[in-house]
Amino acid sequence: MRLVIGLLLALLVNFGLFTLMQKMTSSENLELLVTENVPLLDFVRVKNETETVTKKRQLPKKPPPPKKPPPPPKAPAPQANKLKAPPAKIDVPQIDVPLNIAGGPYLGEFSSSAPAAPATPSTAPMMDSDVIPLVRVPPRYPRAAARRNIEGIVTISFTITIDGQVRNAVVVKSTVKNIFDKAALKAIAKWKFKTKTVDGKPVERQATQEIKFKLDKR
Template sequence: MRLSNLKILETTKVPSVIIVAIIFNIAIFILIQQLVSNEHTLNLNLSDLNPVKLIRLQQKPEQPKQKKEIDEIEPPPLEKPPPPPKMAEPQIEKPQPMESRLSPPDINMPLSLSGTPYLGNFSKNALKATPRSKPSKPNIDINVVPTYRIQPIYPLRALRSGIQGMVTVEFIIAIDGSVKNPVIIKSKPPKIFDSAVLKAISKWKYNPDMIDGKPVEKKAHQDVKFKLKR
């Protein structure tokens, strides 16, 4: 019985396959027909359309971009700073020499001295006194001629005020001819010329007295006059 059933199934199976194949072929045929009709319709529609002219615009050739020339801006030259102003050198006015109103002090020296030989005229050159004989008694020489002297400086106060005067100084002539212990014994006007005379006369030199061939000290007076040229 089973075998009979199988045979029935096999006989029924074959026609169903054929039916399916026929249906499939019909479907394909319909599909092809549909595609062909659609293509024909599309061609008709395209023929009715006005052709669209495409105008192609010619693009201008791109001009090369001009490079912007960048001018190199040179910095302005640095101005040299002006030289510093020259400092005006202070002009020191040289003191104008005062008109030589000053005359060397007049040193009053007589031409002959008591108890001494004649000395001759006084000159700038030193005069050497001749040795004297032994005196009978000590004496003071007045206005002895020095072998070296410097002029006293005229005091500025007296020069400005036009003051004249005279100073008498006493001192000791040492055995070496130098001046020792100068002392003002008279001055007119007082104390105006004293300092100048003492400072100068302390540097004077004399010839000492000679006794038995040996130098001895002696006292002396000297008058110093201060006069202005008129």
């Protein structure tokens, strides 16, 4: 029984395969018959006959460089007129310290009625006209007075110490009040005098100095 079934199946399979192969061959024949001879098209690139005309542009010629103009003639240098300015008038402060005939400084007038100094050494101030300054410092002219053209005279009384220094200076007379006093006192304090000796010992003495403040008007 099994053998019969196997033979039947084999026959069916062979028949199916045969039928399938027949259909495939018939379809290929039909496709070959249907196809027509289609002419082949050749695409050929045609060279363009138009030629591009290139124009040659000529650059403009550079203009020749301009000729250098001849140098101008040298003009004579003008000579500056040397004008001499007139000298300016400047008021220069002038300190006038009067001097006596012998060349020493005039130290004012001493009282003739004063008693004569004793012969013995004394430390008290003495009135003496024989006074020789070793260092004289002129006073500075006050600016306010110079601007206002103010002149004046200051008389100062002071004591000359045993070492020649000035002490206890006071203004005893001033033609212009409180203008030249400070400058005169400051200057006289820097003066130095020759020391006077009595019996070989230095002594103090009293003196008076007159200082003039005068502008030099030229």
